[in-house]
Amino acid sequence: MTDTALTNPSLRPPVTQVGVIGWMRANLFNSILNSILTIIFAYIIVRVVYALLDWGLIHAVWHAANARACRAADSGACWAFIGEKGRLILFGRFPYEDQWRAVLASVLFVIAMGLSGWRAFWNKRLLYLWIGVTAVNSVLMWGGVFGLSFVETSLWGGLPLTLILAIYPTMFSFPLAILLALGRRSRLPIVKSVCICFIELIRGVPLITLLFMASLMLPLFLPAGVTIDKLLRAVVAITFFTAAYIAEVIRGGLQALPKGQYEAADALGLSYNRKIISIILPQALVVVIPALVNDFIGVFKDTSLVTVIALFDIVAAMQNALVDPDWRGPTMEAYFFVAAIFFVFCYAMSRYSATLETTFNKGRRR
């Protein structure tokens, strides 16, 4: 193509249409009704935000001996409760003087989660990282070696337990889900029906039922004398549950791929495994990132259900903290605190998924 001058050169858009004022005019005050609604909602927002600030900061009590003192001091939030019971909420019944171990384990988990999101780690290093973190944290949490006192899993609780129940099921369910999704599309009738049965059976019952079954029914089928740790059983139950859900999400991704991708891979003589690993999964998984993260966020929050089988995750630990007769009352503060912790993790996952999508979509328009 030759470079000839255009008859109509490019111009800038009219100035009155841009800028903050232009935006407000176009979006907030573009009709009488809209202007009225804008003013009403602005009023409501200001009132709510002010009320929250007033309760949470301005009239909040930061130091008090007990709940009664808290209420007497002021009508705002009793953050003194969190100061007093924060450790109980975060680490449950883990022996008080050994709680530094639980702190360290949680920190390691969070660091490892952060590193896992870093693409430089998307190779063998990721495996080593998690094997290492798992080993170190097992020592930290269980103890019994290096002069650390032994802490049985029934005493684990709070944030470390929540992280364990979220991280390991997520980690194990993902490959299992991929196999289930591929199996469900298999041409081999037995593989196919096994996968369909697994997915439909597990997905067809509530997680709480699976947890009860893992906790109460499984021991009935095991030979006498054999016991499996309750925490492990919960991890397995959540893993299966998550895998069944994610398998369907991944299957959606597999079906979204044009048939031509499979055919091109076949025509080049790629083996089934190579085709799946190099061609199909990289594309199918990118398509379903939002849905996957949605499910993983769900798993993270569903971990609080383990309280029904007497595992003390962060929510259960918080409810425990509220039982103290000296500190009865600041329920809202307690829920606020736990909600904030959940929100930090879930929001981080959600932001991370958004950045992932952008990186993957760069330059890869179809």
Place this chain on the structure above:
Amino acid sequence: MSISQPAASPAVAAPIIELLQVNKWYGEFHVLRNVNLSVAKGEKVVVCGPSGSGKSTMIRCINRLEEHQQGQIIVDGIELTSNLKNIEAIRREVGMVFQQFNLFPHLTVLENLTLAPIWVRKVPKKEAEETAMYYLNRVRIPDQAKKYPGQLSGGQQQRVAIARSLCMKPNIMLFDEPTSALDPEMVKEVLDVMTGLAQEGMTMVCVTHEMGFARSVADTMVFMDRGEVVEIGTPQEFFGNPKSERTRGFLSQILNH
């Protein structure tokens, strides 16, 4: 430098592709009816016919993207059965170019070209990349190697797809309407590459409606209609003096507009 082994004279060489009494059904629908076709090494076969005539199905049977249910297909001395080893062996020797290009959008052009040689032929990465660059030069887009397929025009994508097949050093190339999805101004660049390939003696089976290309390149024309091979002949006979009424009808429709 030649792309494939030097061509023997088509007429005398033993067939490298042979279809004998091939039948195929989609459910109740009889798509291929007693199809017989023999392609010699170095021969260029152009298959044409109205849409739905089974021509795409026929060439997709040659590398087993479709299964035939009756008859024999022998490619490069290997009979196509459900034996996976045979299928993979044949697919290594047979390149295919699709109407929709089917490049892998998540891989760069260079990765598209090197994937199969590295994993299927076990070629070292560096050597695979050198071969890839050689073929990208051949299809005249070496400067696009680092781009993703979505950043290329349709004609460029199809040339990449041809180069991707050639990187496997196939003995046979199948083309399934390679120019049908292209904008008109891009058809020529793809046909030029195919013509070059033909001149170097590649065995080619090509489903296309590009009759100019067929006339200048084909050794043999095959006309299919409703699942049958209606007529096989040289381009001179086929275009100059078609034997069958159906061929004449088809030709008058596609040549007079």
